[in-house]
Amino acid sequence: MKHSINEQGVLEVGGVDVTTLKEKYGTPLYVYDVGVIRKNARAFVETFKREGITAQVAYASKAFTSIAMVQVAKQEKLSLDVVSEGELHTALKAGFPPEKIHMHGNNKSKQEIEMAVEARIGCIVVDNFYEIAVLEEVLEEKNEDMDVLLRVTPGIEAHTHDYILTGQEDSKFGFDLTSGQADTAFQYLSNSERLSIKGLHCHIGSQIFETSGFLMATRKLFDIMEKWKTNYGYIAEVLNLGGGFGIRYTEEDDPLSLDEYATALVREVKDQSRNRDYPIPEIWIEPGRAIVGDAGLTLYEAGSIKEIEGVRTYLSVDGGMTDNIRPALYDAKYDIVAAERMNETQKRQYAIAGKCCESGDMLIWDADLPEISPGELLAVFSTGAYGYSMANNYNRFPKAAVVFVEDGTHQLAVRREMFDEITRFDLSLE
Numbered sequence: 285m286k287h288s289i290n291e292q293g294v295l296e297v298g299g300v301d302v303t304t305l306k307e308k309y310g311t312p313l314y315v316y317d318v319g320v321i322r323k324n325a326r327a328f329v330e331t332f333k334r335e336g337i338t339a340q341v342a343y344a345s346k347a348f349t350s351i352a353m354v355q356v357a358k359q360e361k362l363s364l365d366v367v368s369e370g371e372l373h374t375a376l377k378a379g380f381p382p383e384k385i386h387m388h389g390n391n392k393s394k395q396e397i398e399m400a401v402e403a404r405i406g407c408i409v410v411d412n413f414y415e416i417a418v419l420e421e422v423l424e425e426k427n428e429d430m431d432v433l434l435r436v437t438p439g440i441e442a443h444t445h446d447y448i449l450t451g452q453e454d455s456k457f458g459f460d461l462t463s464g465q466a467d468t469a470f471q472y473l474s475n476s477e478r479l480s481i482k483g484l485h486c487h488i489g490s491q492i493f494e495t496s497g498f499l500m501a502t503r504k505l506f507d508i509m510e511k512w513k514t515n516y517g518y519i520a521e522v523l524n525l526g527g528g529f530g531i532r533y534t535e536e537d538d539p540l541s542l543d544e545y546a547t548a549l550v551r552e553v554k555d556q557s558r559n560r561d562y563p564i565p566e567i568w569i570e571p572g573r574a575i576v577g578d579a580g581l582t583l584y585e586a587g588s589i590k591e592i593e594g595v596r597t598y599l600s601v602d603g604g605m606t607d608n609i610r611p612a613l614y615d616a617k618y619d620i621v622a623a624e625r626m627n628e629t630q631k632r633q634y635a636i637a638g639k640c641c642e643s644g645d646m647l648i649w650d651a652d653l654p655e656i657s658p659g660e661l662l663a664v665f666s667t668g669a670y671g672y673s674m675a676n677n678y679n680r681f682p683k684a685a686v687v688f689v690e691d692g693t694h695q696l697a698v699r700r701e702m703f704d705e706i707t708r709f710d711l712s713l714e
């Protein structure tokens with residue numbers, strides 16, 4: 285996110301200073317710069333357009349979903365990837381066109397499948413044989429049919445900075461390519477009266493910085509597509525290459541631009557199509573983090589400060605692993621600033637602690653900040669993906685509010701949870 289700082293040295297988001305946001309909405313607070321969400325979405329959409337490729341950019345709503353967020357995705361003409369009834373419910377409630385929704389999941393329940401069929405969503409990404417059987421049963425009962433993509437595991441496991449080729453598949457998702465599972469599923473789907481196989485899907489990982497893993501996966505998928513073309517005369521209409529495009533959290537991260545990721549995919553798909561004399565398929569992608577990650581930041585108020593001489597100084601904030609579990613879960617790194625004193629030079633190191641009763645509730649171990657006093661406003665950058673969506677009520681902290689900011693205006697997108705909502709499922713003893 286490009287940050288601006290006003291004359292008072294206060295951080296501004298989307299043309300609004302964070303002091304205003306703190307005063308109006310309180311802390312901890314997730315703040316999204318909607319202009320950045322739009323810019324990210326357009327970077328993908330416009331690259332495909334420029335390359336003359338028919339594409340669907342499906343926002344992976346697991347990264348952050350709410351009614352307002354789905355509405356932004358709709359305005360930007362994105363498609364939507366959902367993985368549960370809850371995400372589908374949110375999408376439908378927000379008025380998202382069902383034909384542009386596709387559904388994932390390695391253990392879709394019959395109820396989820398029924399909901400997807402009733403809503404007439406665009407396509408289901410089938411993941412396993414059990415699911416295919418349940419899906420057919422539901423379609424039979426409802427006298428409907430459904431387009432599907434076949435999810436395969438291409439034997440590439442991408443990690444943050446590298447990728448490895450796994451000889452033997454080991455993933456709970458999708459059909460294995462090496463054992464013949466994918467072939468069996470394909471043959472079954474081709475003969476199904478109710479299911480129509482539109483193409484293939486793979487997703488190789490998340491927060492990936494290089495294109496090589498994506499390109500290897502593309503080649504592997506083309507291998508199987510070419511085989512099915514030769515053996516069965518089948519031509520895939522759609523090639524869905526999943527999400528996983530990495531973003532910058534700190535200076536150590538060195539991602540490509542979104543345009544570069546998309547261009548690399550398009551070029552590889554075109555090359556493979558040309559070399560194999562295969563009609564160019566539609567390219568679908570499912571970015572989550574790359575759409576919302578750098579569009580969000582979290583505001584916290586500084587609280588207690590504990591200095592352990594010669595070791596470190598703990599600076600606690602009014603949130604933590606309840607609003608951002610990523611540092612505790614993945615050792616994820618973030619940058620923090622004194623949001624109302626942006627022009628001050630950094631003077632000292634703090635370990636930024638959350639307020640949960642758990643030693644592992646640390647947001648940042650080595651933050652450089654000016655001398656901080658309790659009550660000061662702090663901002664952690666790039667918390668837009670998998671922050672609110674993975675928020676929880678540990679220690680019964682209410683979930684923080686979400687604010688959308690754009691062109692100097694701000695509005696609540698999700699209001700702060702209230703204590704009575706925390707106890708809403710609790711029953712008194714009889």
Ligand code: LLP
Pocket residue numbers: 344347365388487489490491526527528529570571572573574610614669670
């Ligand atoms: N498509 C599929 C099938 C996926 O499983 C995922 C993410 C995506 C798309 C979107 O990936 P993205 O573009 O956001 O990297 N909670 C973790 C990330 C888990 C990702 C799970 N699947 C985190 O906080 O880093």
